[in-house]
Each structure stands twice: as structure tokens, then as C-alpha cells.
Amino acid sequence: MSQVSLHQITKNFGATEVLHGVSLDIQNGEFLTLVGPSGCGKSTLLRIIAGLERQTGGSVRIGERSVDHLRPRDRDLAMVFQSYALYPHLNVFDNIAVPLRMRRLSFYHRLPLIGRVMPGRAANERAIAEEVRSVADTLDIGHLLDRKPGQLSGGQRQRVAVGRAMVRRPVAFLMDEPLSNLDAKLRVHMRAEIAQLHRRLGVTFIYVTHDQAEAMTMSDRVAVMMDGDLLQVATPDDIYRNPLDIRVAEFIGSPK
Ligand code: ADP
Ligand code: MG
Secondary structure: OOEEEEEEEEEEEOOOEEEEEEEEEEEEEEEEEOOOOOOOOOHHHHHHHHHHOOOEEEEEEEEEEEEOOOOHHHHEEEEEEOOOOOOOOOOOHHHHHHHHHHHHHHHOOOOOOOOOOOOHHHHHHHHHHHHHHHHHHHOOHHHHOOOOOOOOOHHHHHHHHHHHHHHOOOEEEEOOOOOOOOOOHHHHHHHHHHHHHHHOOOEEEEEEEOOOHHHHHHEEEEEEEEEOOEEEEHHHHHHHHOOHHHHHHHOOOOOO
């Protein structure tokens, strides 16, 4: 069954249409990369999936549900931002725990406050600690829980950002050019890290890059995008050997 399903998505900014009816079915657990030149609409499409941007036409389904009416945080997705956006004054443990503590607050804020008591704070903190430790162990950062972000390497910081996303138990991770700020050597190393993370977690990854080498080495399937259209969606091997369009061949660098 497909995990994320896009049906005829269009997007206008003012009079300009930047997405021209994109349809795509992303399978449960797959690593799907949207690749294409700068300005072709990748980030806009990813933001529409995440609910950070509203499409002009078409619909998004996640699992069995239409999510068009849902706010970003109700879509069960995790967007991992390029800047990592960790809180510099909090240690790793507290950074990962942020969504768990926020969920609890937002739940109680919705109830009438008069006459209500917050339930067992200690018990809740124990549950939070258990969850944070388990996620940190999965990511091999269990030994870094007391450190501040400034004391971590780029790769470790990214794992913390992923950990903070994981505690919300997303059905898919969305990543928009997460490696574009890194130097070439670290970028190659991080490709392998992200691919390994995907294998470990076994959840759907929707990854955006303008770098065709990155797309071809990391993905189960690649969706090649140009000027607001998907030109081809296939395995890297298939795209390389059987490009459907001269623009795909040129972008990927297939043999002539
Ligand atoms: P990519 O991520 O592939 O580089 P984007 O999705 O960022 O492309 O942008 C696609 C097109 O939409 C570009 O022409 C860009 O200038 C335009 N665009 C993106 N965001 C906005 C916006 N908020 N307002 C107006 N135009 C935008
Ligand atoms: Mg972009």
C-alpha cells in the first residue's frame, strides 16, 4: 500500500503556476528522492506534503486518510530541516524531549484549567526519559545525552535532529537538501549515514536534492522533476539505462 499519495497537485504563486499537476505514489518504507535543478518546484512540493504550504489544486493522502484539512503537526510526518534547528542552551536529552513535553502541555491547555491538576509529573518524566533513551540508542547517540549542540559534530547534530523527529513516531521523514551546507567530504560520509538510518528505521523517507549523484546512490526510487512536472519515476538503474526523455538523460548523465 502506498504511504504518501499525491494526486494532481498544482500550485500557483500569484499568476505563476509552479507545479502543473503532480501525481506520485510513495510506498511504505521506501527511500524516494525528488531530484531536479534549482527552482523546479521540489521544496514547494515537499512543503505541500508536510502541510507547510497549501496546494492550489489536487490532494494529498497519507495512509488511508486525506490530510488536506490537517495542520502540519497532525500529519504524522517529520520534516528534518537543513539547519538542524537545535536549541543551543539545551543538552541532547532535552532537545530530543521537546516534542514529548510540548505534546503534554498542548493536551492540557486544551482542557478547562479550573479544577484540573496536572497528573503525576514524576511518572511522566520517567516515561519521557525512557522514550528519549530508546531513540538515542537507536541512533547511537546514547552516550551524548549530556552534551550541548555546540559540543557535537555536524553528523551528531543531525542525529539529534532526527531523534527529536523520531519521538513523534512519524510515518515518514521529509528531508530538504539536508547536506547542501556541508563540504564535499562530509557530504559523501553523510549520504551513507542517512541511507543507513533509513535501513535501521524502516520508515518512508522522502528526500529532496538537486544533486543527481546523491539521488542515484541513496534511493530506492528517484522522481526526476523539471519545471514543475515529474518527468520520470523509477529505480536509479532504470532511470540511468532507460531515460524517458532527453532532459532526464542530460540531467542524470546517461550514456548517449
Ligand atoms: P526548488 O526547491 O526545486 O529549488 P522551489 O520549490 O523552491 O524550487 O521553487 C519553485 C518555483 O516557485 C521557483 O520559481 C520559485 O521562485 C517559486 N517560489 C517558491 N516559493 C515561492 C514563494 N513563496 N512566492 C513566490 N514564488 C515562490
Ligand atoms: Mg529547494
